[in-house]
Amino acid sequence: MQTHYVEVNNQVNPIQNQPDNDKEKANLDAWLLQVASSQDKQAFSLLFKWFAPKIRAYGIKKFNDPTLAMDLVQETMTLVWRKAALFNQNKGNASGWIFTVMRNHSFDMLRKIQSNKEDTISDELWPLFDKQVESVELDWLETRKLKKAVSVLPPNQRVVVEGIYEQGLTQQELSEQLSEPIGTIKSRLRLALTKLRQEYEHE
Missing domain, CATH: 1.10.1740.10 (RNA polymerase sigma factor, region 2, helix turn helix motif)
Structure with a gap:
């Protein structure tokens, strides 16, 4: 051999x-x-x-x-x-x-x-998008801060975040709606969530 x-x-x-x-x-x-x-x-x-x-x-x-x-x-x-x-x-x-x-x-x-890293980021931010969160002052301020951070994302990333977290669409549904490959949707979501987390860490 x-x-x-x-x-x-x-x-x-x-x-x-x-x-x-x-x-x-x-x-x-x-x-x-x-x-x-x-x-x-x-x-x-x-x-x-x-x-x-x-x-x-x-x-x-x-x-x-x-x-x-x-x-x-x-x-x-x-x-x-x-x-x-x-x-x-x-x-x-x-x-x-x-x-x-x-x-x-x-x-x-x-x-x-x-995938778990992305899910962790998503899980950390998800409650702040949840419309069922009680309207106490802290939650209101956090939601307001998050929405402000989302508003300054690049448009192609913002539409993905809003589609998934505010409209409740799946990544596949958003892919079909935007006529974009699922891989592109995943990539934009990952970049957006990373930016949002960085914004919170810098607060």
């Missing part, structure tokens, strides 16, 4: 995520096939022991967060357990298949993290 190398600090080091030899590669393939055919827990344990530290290292580099890295380990290996039957030895080896599962799931995690 050909060994791959990368240069790090002017030194040549083997990529540790690759099986060291044909025997190790064969073992990984055999263990994954055992999991696929009979959900062999011992074989899965051996796979976990080999892949977990490598997935964790990838996760730390990807997320810069040990907790998220461990989430990536657990969730990747859970997917391996559930989807092992999809592994086709004729199309590749176990290592390549599992690392593909890992990379795909890491992208899903990144998308979810970004």
Whole structure:
């Protein structure tokens, strides 16, 4: 088996995520096939022991967060357990298949993290748009301040915020109403909410 190398600090080091030899590669393939055919827990344990530290290292580099890295380990290996039957030895080896599962799931995690950030901003601002908020002085002042901040947003961002939070439209409905791609609506909303939050942080 050909060994791959990368240069790090002017030194040549083997990529540790690759099986060291044909025997190790064969073992990984055999263990994954055992999991696929009979959900062999011992074989899965051996796979976990080999892949977990490598997935964790990838996760730390990807997320810069040990907790998220461990989430990536657990969730990747859970997917391996559930989807092992999809592994086709004729199309590749176990290592390549599992690392593909890992990379795909890491992208899903990144998308979810970004989405949660947007939801957090939205949740912080949503009550100030809610017409059911009691008309006490503080709420009135906060709503007035927010509406003033919205009024100075760029027109294409303002119409998205007003459409979603004041008119109650979904992003899809607004996309159709404005004849704009859903991705454009999401981008404008994200930019607008970020600006609004910054305005509040500077108050």
